[in-house]
Amino acid sequence: xxxxxxxxxxxxxxxxxxxxxxxxxxxxxxxxxxxxxxxxxxxxxxxxxxxxxxxxxxxxxxxxxxxxxxxxxxxxxxxxxxxxxxxxxxxxxxxxxxxxxxxxxxxxxxxxxxxxxxxxxxxxxxxxxxxxxxxxxxxxxxxxxxxxxxxxxxxxxxxxxxxxxxxxxxxxxxxxxxxxxxxxxxxxxxxxxxxxxxxxxxxxxxxxxxxxxxxxxxxxxxxxxxxxxxxxxxxxxxxxxxxxxxxxxxxxxxxxxxxxxxxxxxxxxxxxxxxxxxxxxxxxxxxxxxxxxxxxxxxxxxxxxxxxxxxxxxxxxxxxxxxxxxxxxxxxxxxxxxxxxxxxxxxxxxxxxxxxxxxxxxxxxxxxxxxxxxxxxxxxxxxxxxxxxxxxxxxxxxxxxxxxxxxxxxxxxxxxxxxxxxxxxxxxxxxxxxxxxxxxxxxxxxxxxxxxxxxxxxxxxxxxxxxxxxxxxxxxxxxxxxxxxxxxxxxxxxxxxxxxxxxxxxxxxxxxxxxxxxxxxxxxxxxxxxxxxxxxxxxxxxxxxxxxxxxxxxxxxxxxxxxxxxxxxxxxxxxxxxxxxxxxxxxxxxxxxxxxxxxxxxxxxxxxxxxxxxxxxxxxxxxxxxxxxxxxxxxxxxxxxxxxxxxxxxxxxxxxxxxxxxxxxxxxxxxxxxxxxxxxxxxxxxxxxxxxxxxxxxxxxxxxxxxxxxxxxxxxxxxxxxxxxxxxxxxxxxxxxxxxxxxxxxxxxxxxxxxxxxxxxxxxxxxxxxxxxxxxxxxxxxxxxxxxxxxxxxxxxxxxxxxxxxxxxxxxxxxxxxxxxxxxxxxxxxxxxxxxxxxxxxxxxxxxxxxxxxxxxxxxxxxxxxxxxxxxxxxxxxxxxxxxxxxxxxxxxxxxxxxxxxxxxxxxxxxxxxxxxxxxxxxxxxxxxxxxxxxxxx
Numbered sequence: 050x051x052x053x054x055x056x057x058x059x060x061x062x063x064x065x066x067x068x069x070x071x072x073x074x075x076x077x078x079x080x081x082x083x084x085x086x087x088x089x090x091x092x093x094x095x096x097x098x099x100x101x102x103x104x105x106x107x108x109x110x111x112x113x114x115x116x117x118x119x120x121x122x123x124x125x126x127x128x129x130x131x132x133x134x135x136x137x138x139x140x141x142x143x144x145x146x147x148x149x150x151x152x153x154x155x156x157x158x159x160x161x162x163x164x165x166x167x168x169x170x171x172x173x174x175x176x177x178x179x180x181x182x183x184x185x186x187x188x189x190x191x192x193x194x195x196x197x198x199x200x201x202x203x204x205x206x207x208x209x210x211x212x213x214x215x216x217x218x219x220x221x222x223x224x225x226x227x228x229x230x231x232x233x234x235x236x237x238x239x240x241x242x243x244x245x246x247x248x249x250x251x252x253x254x255x256x257x258x259x260x261x262x263x264x265x266x267x268x269x270x271x272x273x274x275x276x277x278x279x280x281x282x283x284x285x286x287x288x289x290x291x292x293x294x295x296x297x298x299x300x301x302x303x304x305x306x307x308x309x310x311x312x313x314x315x316x317x318x319x320x321x322x323x324x325x326x327x328x329x330x331x332x333x334x335x336x337x338x339x340x341x342x343x344x345x346x347x348x349x350x351x352x353x354x355x356x357x358x359x360x361x362x363x364x365x366x367x368x369x370x371x372x373x374x375x376x377x378x379x380x381x382x383x384x385x386x387x388x389x390x391x392x393x394x395x396x397x398x399x400x401x402x403x404x405x406x407x408x409x410x411x412x413x414x415x416x417x418x419x420x421x422x423x424x425x426x427x428x429x430x431x432x433x434x435x436x437x438x439x440x441x442x443x444x445x446x447x448x449x450x451x452x453x454x455x456x457x458x459x460x461x462x463x464x465x466x467x468x469x470x471x472x473x474x475x476x477x478x479x480x481x482x483x484x485x486x487x488x489x490x491x492x493x494x495x496x497x498x499x500x501x502x503x504x505x506x507x508x509x510x511x512x513x514x515x516x517x518x519x520x521x522x523x524x525x526x527x528x529x530x531x532x533x534x535x536x537x538x539x540x541x542x543x544x545x546x547x548x549x550x551x552x553x554x555x556x557x558x559x560x561x562x563x564x565x566x567x568x569x570x571x572x573x574x575x576x577x578x579x580x581x582x583x584x585x586x587x588x589x590x591x592x593x594x595x596x597x598x599x600x601x602x603x604x605x606x607x608x609x610x611x612x613x614x615x616x617x618x619x620x621x622x623x624x625x626x627x628x629x630x631x632x633x634x635x636x637x638x639x640x641x642x643x644x645x646x647x648x649x650x651x652x653x654x655x656x657x658x659x660x661x662x663x664x665x666x667x668x669x670x671x672x673x674x675x676x677x678x679x680x681x682x683x684x685x686x687x688x689x690x691x692x693x694x695x696x697x698x699x700x701x702x703x704x705x706x707x708x709x710x711x712x713x714x715x716x717x718x719x720x721x722x723x724x725x726x727x728x729x730x731x732x733x734x735x736x737x738x739x740x741x742x743x744x745x746x747x748x749x750x751x752x753x754x755x756x757x758x759x760x761x762x763x764x765x766x767x768x769x770x771x772x773x774x775x776x777x778x779x780x781x782x783x784x785x786x787x788x789x790x791x792x793x794x795x796x797x798x799x800x801x802x803x804x805x806x807x808x809x810x811x812x813x814x815x816x817x818x819x820x821x822x823x824x825x826x827x828x829x830x831x832x833x834x835x836x837x838x839x840x841x842x843x844x845x846x847x848x849x850x851x852x853x854x855x856x857x858x859x860x861x862x863x864x865x866x867x868x869x870x871x872x873x874x875x876x877x878x879x880x881x882x883x884x885x886x887x888x889x890x891x892x893x894x895x896x897x898x899x900x901x902x903x904x905x906x907x908x909x910x911x912x913x914x915x916x917x918x919x920x921x922x923x924x925x926x927x928x929x930x931x932x933x934x935x936x937x938x939x940x941x942x943x944x945x946x947x948x949x950x951x952x953x954x955x956x957x958x959x960x961x962x963x964x965x966x967x968x969x970x971x972x973x974x975x976x977x978x979x980x981x982x983x984x985x986x987x
Contacts, residue, residue, distance in 0.1 A: 193248035339386035414465035435492035531557035624661035713743035780819035896921035900960035941982035948986025
């Protein structure tokens with residue numbers, strides 16, 4: 050049968066080709082006559098070909114286009130009669146294109162357009178050609194019906210001001226909303242101002258008829274229905290209502306079964322399709338469910354019920370999978386009864402299995418292979434790929450535990466997306482960035498992908514490289530959005546690529562010159578430029594750049610700009626002046642004055658500027674007396690760390706440390722939520738003891754829920770400080786918390802993991818505190834002795850090399866360069882030409898390996914990592930002294946350069962913080978400045 054159908058199709062195509070060739074050999078007049086003959090014979094398809102051929106040969110458009118449009122309308126009706134809705138829709142689109150280019154719209158052509166074109170197409174053409182004058186009372190009625198049924202009443206605003214369709218639109222809009230909700234009584238009440246001559250009069254009559262139907266008022270129904278115009282839609286509904294008004298029953302149920310079901314529900318079919326589906330679900334009658342679904346699909350979309358069936362299969366399949374997890378054969382059995390095509394059943398099964406588990410399923414890789422069938426269009430398929438990857442990334446971002454629970458599934462999914470499975474062994478941030486990168490590769494214009502980048506930390510060079518590529522893609526995709534340019538500027542500053550940062554900020558300014566974010570970034574760029582010129586003592590350039598920053602008029606940056614100006618003044622004089630400080634800050638509030646002083650103090654402490662600081666302590670005490678009795682909001686403005694934008698300006702963003710003292714009494718007036726928001730910054734800046742005291746003090750006055758959160762915080766900080774594991778106290782607190790509070794604790798736990806080291810870090814990530822301690826973990830790092838030392842060095846080398854993927858596109862004139870393994874360091878650029886490079890590299894290597902042993906717990910044999918670390922640090926400081934490094938400024942500069950160049954300098958910094966009580970070697974000022982410089986560079 051299929052072969053016969055295919056043969057007939059080929060015959061028809063051959064005949065059409067012959068007809069077209071014959072038409073091409075005729076003159077335009079002869080072709081037009083032939084087209085007219087085709088019309089008379091109802092050969093509308095051939096007539097369309099003929100009229101289009103006339104146009105190609107230069108025929109008169111004023112004559113041909115109206116005839117072509119009429120032919121499209123006739124062909125549309127012919128296709129609908131043949132039950133070919135998709136082809137009819139294609140003809141509608143072509144007819145709309147012709148209608149838009151008609152030289153003149155006549156009342157007759159408008160009537161025909163209303164027969165088959167969308168109302169927005171008709172209204173657009175009338176507006177463009179200013180042809181509203183062709184509207185007759187009858188076409189106005191038809192247009193009004195289409196505006197309401199097409200949810201396009203807003204288009205009536207394009208009509209002349211005195212047109213009834215426009216003046217009655219507000220009344221009709223309220224009534225249409227009631228009709229959409231099935232509240233016919235309210236709709237009729239809303240249409241009281243609608244008169245009999247209004248274009249919407251038929252809709253008011255229809256509402257009256259529906260109210261009569263609801264009340265079973267056959268007399269009113271019988272009077273209302275004849276008043277509806279001949280062009281009023283819903284023929285089946287009118288017929289059934291008329292039959293009920295005449296005889297109290299329906300006679301045409303078989304002709305209009307779907308309409309009867311919607312109108313009567315249980316009164317016709319005893320039970321609605323939806324109720325039938327639900328009725329069969331309880332006893333799991335799969336045959337009954339499938340039959341009810343098919344009826345429902347035909348009811349909702351008779352022209353293409355398969356589309357509805359797929360949606361129903363997804364909804365019901367999701368419910369079956371979740372309710373009957375122990376019966377894996379149930380859902381496939383339902384699909385077998387519902388969907389006839391084996392390939393379609395398999396695709397749906399894979400899709401629903403994947404969606405039910407948020408794509409963390411073994412079925413997802415196979416489902417990804419079917420996307421080409423579901424989304425033939427390559428662009429749509431790319432969007433689907435991207436959304437799936439982003440869904441998985443979002444789950445991992447919110448629940449990192451899934452990396453442990455679904456490792457096998459994730460490995461297979463990544464392989465199906467051509468992503469190396471080895472990325473699962475990377476840190477969480479790199480994994481998330483890689484998933485987003487592949488999502489953007491499939492769908493570069495997906496805004497959700499770029500939104501997900503917010504909140505993903507990027508502490509390492511390889512993170513920043515991926516971020517930079519993504520934001521460069523975003524900048525190209527959204528050429529009117531400055532957000533990507535601002536992010537790129539921040540990343541360039543982190544690499545010391547100042548010229549690149551300034552160039553991309555100029556692009557942001559060109560895109561959005563009035564955006565406050567852009568103004569702030571531009572102003573900060575001038576402050577950064579001034580900062581670069583401070584050590585060079587180019588005072589005229591410093592003053593010029595700071596003046597430019599002031600011109601933006603941003604009060605939020607005033608303390609920063611004034612602090613840098615004060616630093617320049619004190620550098621010129623080589624001493625602090627309280628008088629100068631108060632003169633330049635006299636317009637500030639006490640809070641702004643204190644903020645400016647603290648920022649200045651941060652600058653003075655971070656550089657060997659040689660400023661005589663006498664008078665700063667007394668100035669600080671005076672400012673402290675002015676800020677007593679601050680509101681919590683003002684306190685938070687002082688205590689909150691700066692955001693990442695200020696990283697190029699200050700060595701630490703938490704500048705309020707001098708305010709904390711040793712007891713943290715300043716926190717006494719803060720609400721618990723504000724105090725908890727400061728815990729992480731304090732712990733990251735060696736203020737853990739102060740944070741613990743403040744948390745314990747606040748616990749005494751907090752409510753029950755806040756008390757659990759506060760206790761969790763200070764117990765966690767104590768465990769992190771002592772590297773205590775397992776933590777039964779934390780486990781007990783989690784058990785006490787309800788569902789909502791437990792989720793809050795989970796979020797806090799993830800944030801605290803940044804402060805901890807293994808195995809506590811793993812416990813905070815997984816939110817599990819009562820698991821047994823890992824093998825070899827006790828009071829301090831364990832050092833198994835089953836492997837030789839050289840293997841440990843080899844493993845450490847591999848780990849560090851994997852972390853040194855710096856952006857190869859860096860501007861070498863602006864950036865320090867890649868972070869390097871100790872053997873690759875340019876020793877002369879850090880410690881001077883007289884330093885023995887081999888000796889320096891060996892010492893730095895020993896220091897690095899010992900730091901890894903202290904922080905992460907060594908994987909192989911070791912004697913004492915703490916002693917080795919102190920010995921290596923002592924040797925490094927001695928080497929620097931032997932090679933002419935004497936002043937505190939030289940020590941600080943050497944420390945900064947070493948940290949910027951060395952991979953995993955943060956690892957050394959963390960190790961140094963853990964053993965500082967034992968490291969008597971760093972007590973003298975010169976060595977302390979080396980550590981300060983190293984911290985700044987790290």
